[in-house]
Amino acid sequence: MHRVLAVVATATAVAGFGCQTGSSPVTSGPAGRHEPAAVVVISDAPAEFMPSALMIRAGDTVEWRNTGGITHSVEFVDEAAPEGTASSPSGIIAPNEIYTYTFKAPGTYTYVCRFHVINGMIGKIIVLADEPAAATTADAR
Numbered sequence: 046m047h048r049v050l051a052v053v054a055t056a057t058a059v060a061g062f063g064c065q066t067g068s069s070p071v072t073s074g075p076a077g078r079h080e081p082a083a084v085v086v087i088s089d090a091p092a093e094f095m096p097s098a099l100m101i102r103a104g105d106t107v108e109w110r111n112t113g114g115i116t117h118s119v120e121f122v123d124e125a126a127p128e129g130t131a132s133s134p135s136g137i138i139a140p141n142e143i144y145t146y147t148f149k150a151p152g153t154y155t156y157v158c159r160f161h162v163i164n165g166m167i168g169k170i171i172v173l174a175d176e177p178a179a180a181t182t183a184d185a186r
Contacts, residue, residue, distance in 0.1 A: 081108035081145060085168065087138065089113030092161040094168035103175040106147040111138045117158045117166075119144055127154055148172045 082105035086095045094109070101107065111117050119135035121127060127134075127148055135144040148154070151174045158166040 081106045083107050085109045087111045087113060087117045087158070089115055092117075092158065092164050092166045094156075094158075094166065097167065098169045098171070100171045100173065101148060102173050103149060103151050104147065105172075106145050107170060108143055108145045109135070109138065110143050111140055114140050116140070116160065118160060119146070119156050119168075120159045121154055121156045123155055127152075 082101050083099050085099070085107060087093075087109055088095060090113075092113075099107065109119055116137045116139050118138060121134065127146065127150065134146060138144050148170065151172050154170045154172065156168050156170070160166075
């Protein structure tokens with residue numbers, strides 16, 4: 046029953062949800078790098094993901110940091126969950142803990158905190174294709 050309520054609340058919230066003005070794309074390095082391309086801060090007052098929307102490249106890693114005093118989670122919703130994840134890949138993220146995930150495939154991935162979705166704790170990651178470096182004139186010869 047809680048899952049149904051979470052999905053209904055998420056669908057309602059996501060219907061009007063988009064990348065917020067002021068959100069800027071993350072500049073990405075080479076795919077598979079070890080440091081995160083973006084950091085999402087999880088806070089309690091109000092319960093939210095900051096930023097709530099990100100744009101990254103396939104192969105980039107996102108890090109979620111719980112800076113609050115209560116537990117949170119990162120649970121992907123919709124039929125387009127990232128490759129290799131369960132519905133709740135993070136499990137419980139306790140205060141001062143970190144969860145990271147490397148996005149392998151392009152797409153738009155909506156996620157929620159399963160404990161606070163009813164309060165509107167929703168985020169979105171837009172993953173663009175990892176484009177190969179442009180050929181130089183020397184390469185074209």
